[in-house]
Amino acid sequence: MTREKTEPASPGALLAGEPRAVLARITTGDPLSLRALVADRAEEHHLLVDGDAVHLRTLAHCARHALDCPDPLRPASWLAEQVDLVLDRWCAEEGRRGAEEGPGAPAEPASGVWVELAGPLGIEPDRARRACGRFNLLPDGERAAFFALVLDRRDAQEHARGAGRSLVQLAREARRALAALLARRGKGAADPP
């Protein structure tokens, strides 16, 4: 008994046809490695995002705009552009939600990664999501400083030397990023979510 090998579809074939058909092809098994691309781009831009949700959006977005791909046989740079576009829109939307925090803000039912991660830590999921929304709209330098000094716990002096920045500058940027994460609308940094 022999087993026929199914060759993976080429990128050109993946992106051909109407959106629903494209979607079916690029969703199953993630042949375009969009999930990894999302992770890489988010990390490169120092963004705190729900990777699964961004991946989902990217799949649909690429399916809808597949016909716009200039070179379906070599779609890597186009895909990277699309992921960046999706990330930009994601950050803009999440940033608006983050700015609307307050007594009258609409409360969306928390779901997905926010519930899974925030709940066990005793953090309100929706509040955490809004905090990340605000964070992602900060200047790139502040986000990068936060990633380096707080999340990665790098040595500040070493990182400053490597980045060609002064220690004070770096510390201020990281501090501002922390303050943005911790601050609620109208309240100070001493009152994290």
Next chain:
Amino acid sequence: MNRRQREEGGAGTGLGRRTASARAGGRRRRDGGAQPPDLEPLDVLLPELTAAARARAGRLVNLLRLLRADTAASSSPRAAVPLDRARGELDRQEIERRARALEDLLRHHLSAHLGTESFAWHGEPEHSVQSAWRALVGGFAPEGVQTVDLPEPGESALSVARRLVSALESLGPRPGAGLWRARLEHASRGPRAGAAAFEGLLGRSAASRVPTLGVDLALLAGWCECLLDRGGVGEAFGLLGDRPEWIASDPRLGWLWTWTLLARGELAAADAARAGLDPWRGPLPTALVALRLAFPEASAVLPGRTPPDERAPLGHAPISRDRRALGASVLALFRFEGHRGARAVWLDVAPGLRADLEEWLVDRRDAHQDPGQPAHSLVIEAAPKVAHGAPGRPPAGALGERALALSLVPVLDRSGEVAGWLHVECEHHLLPCPRRLERTAQVWREELAAPETISGEGVFEQPAAALAAPGGAGLASAPEPERSLLGGVFRRLVDSVGFKTSRRRWWGIDLGSGEARAVCEGGEGLSSLPETVGGARAVERCRATGGVVRFDDADERLRLHPEAVSGLALPLAVRGRVHGVLVIESTRRRDFTDRDVERLAAGAEGFALALRLGQFRAWHVARFGSDLHVDPSLSGVRGFVEHLIAAGRSREPVVLSGDRGVGKRVLARWVHYERDGGAGPLRSVRCREPAAGEPGLGSRPADGSWLLEGLDELSPARQEELSAHIAGGGGSGAALVATSRLPLGVAAEAGRLRVGLADELARLEVLVPPLRRRREELPGLVRFLARRFAADERLGAPEFEESAIALLWRQEWEGNLRELEGLVFQLVLAAGGGILDAERVSAIARRWGHTLRSRVPSRHPSREDLVAALRSTRTRGGRTNKCRAAAFLGWDPDTLCARMAEAHLDEGELEEEPTAWDAPLS
């Protein structure tokens, strides 16, 4: 990655060297103890955190590490996305794309429909109309989504917009779902309906909460735009002024606030408000573009794009004859009659401005001859004129002191000459678009062909057919001149008591003729009376009892309006007789508290005499062709008039005694009027020498009144005859009214009158003081006579400076009113509508043989003159002004003070001083 792995800080692959230090654990302290690893950066970067806050912050940082790791876990099985979920996302994005295209198309179509006049701004479209349609028509349509067809040939922008809104709503619930529906309401039904729609969506609690949604801000902006579109600058000011936090949150609201302040004439405040705002790059409505031209110094607060084509189609706001729809305080249409001047054929004036309306209409008549008036250049150029003022400095030609802008738009006849003009006056700077006003003026062209006009100065011409008759279809309307005279009284009454009218309507009902007739109405709560009215029993009961009639629930028998559910009928009664009723009805149950009723009833009572006076004036105009000037607000006049009315209602003979020319004949007519409303004849007999054909004393008329003029000159034989008549038939036949130059007692003492007859007639003798003892009346009397004579002679009425009034005030007027009338007539002829000062008055008087004295003798002045001077020159607040009083007397202030001291005259007790009218009825 499983949950445990995530909790341990990410043991998945793909993290690389960047997470190595994170997994390495914390650094050791110098003392060898382990630092909680997650807190160390926080300690350094945020040392001010309390312990509790630091702990919370630490948990957050842990969360973010986990989130980051979760994002990076690309090869996890969890990363596989179910296909149906992906399809759901695909549909969601397609719907979102369609929504954006629909919104862009709505921006294009609503803007086209509303035109360049409107303040409405829905954001910059991302796409052109063509590309938005392509985005909508192309692509796949998710299930259940309504498709939208391209516009049909000739289909209006509004019709397309309606379809677009329906399509947008079919996409399902979205944030701001109602926002576009409200915008459509604004476009299709006008700014008033639009404002209501925005207000409804925003909710009543909006003012109390901080805006957290972009949609809330857009709703508030839409509401404000609707208010500005209809000239509701004051309302926009109130709406935004209560919400400073909202303004600070949104640039659009910031600019709307800035422009509202500018429209109110507050340039400095507008400039301060726009500080910190990014320059406005959207379009400017035409009203603001016009302001940019009128006020170059305000250009910093008026950035933005000018509409590309000035001749772009006007928006589709309906043409209105309601000043409120234009945001105007005055809307008038004048007919221009060349040398005869301009006369109003349509008037819609804010209630607070009606007090000065009569005088203003007189001024408008000849305004075209004054180079300082916009009407002058309008007639010369046959072109619209716009004038802007400043707070406290209204533009020339405006009625209201608070007017900030005025627009005159000519209506041309077939030959291109000015046949009249539209006068629009606003208490803000946002005048309606000139092209819209031109269209409005054209619509009203027909009214200019009507022969009738309105004249408000006291001489009444044919009634103005253009004014809507009060009372609607359900109540008889009073004709002119009652309608103007009595309407003014009711309006002053309503203004003085001041009540909210948004859910109420009021009617001024005149009962002078016997039947109830509406003379004016107002309020927004109910419509004009339809053909089928309520039972209106409240009016009848009020008339019968002289008391307030009230209903707190819908009462078919009592109400006037069929939709009223509560109401009041307030009597205006003099000496127990109800002459008019103020009816106020409401759409709310129990809308009037006891306190309201008390206050309104007191207010109505205070105007009863003014109403009765108005009825007499109207009767006098109709009967004798001339109006009268009586001011019951002057000291003593009110009491005198009430006594006269009481005398008139008795059946006893009334004798009016006083010098020649004091007005006895007019007062005799009033006595006659008080007897049965003046319905019967007033037969006049001259006692000295009855003219041929005049009835003698032989037969007393059977009805009406019998006026004997000059009783003190009646011959002895005729006095016998008169005594016999009085003795024999005093209770029947015509009532007797007589005038006499001498008081009866004096005439009897002098032997001019039989003592018995004098005693018999003295029961109701009314002493009418000479004009020199009634100086307080002079300023008003002079101006009234000037207007009347000017109207009679088709001349401009002169304007009297204070020095001229003072000069006339201090004369002796031995010929009383007749002498005054003569001189004023000469002044009107000579002045030709100009300004008269004391010098000019003296010169004109000299030409006609009069020598006017320059001062009241100051040696031994009468106390009465001192009191009169102080009363005549009181401020509006009732305070005396001794400088002005001295000027009226022709003295310096020190002389006045000295004479007051000598007379022990305390200006604080002026009210207690007697007046010339206080001579008692004998």
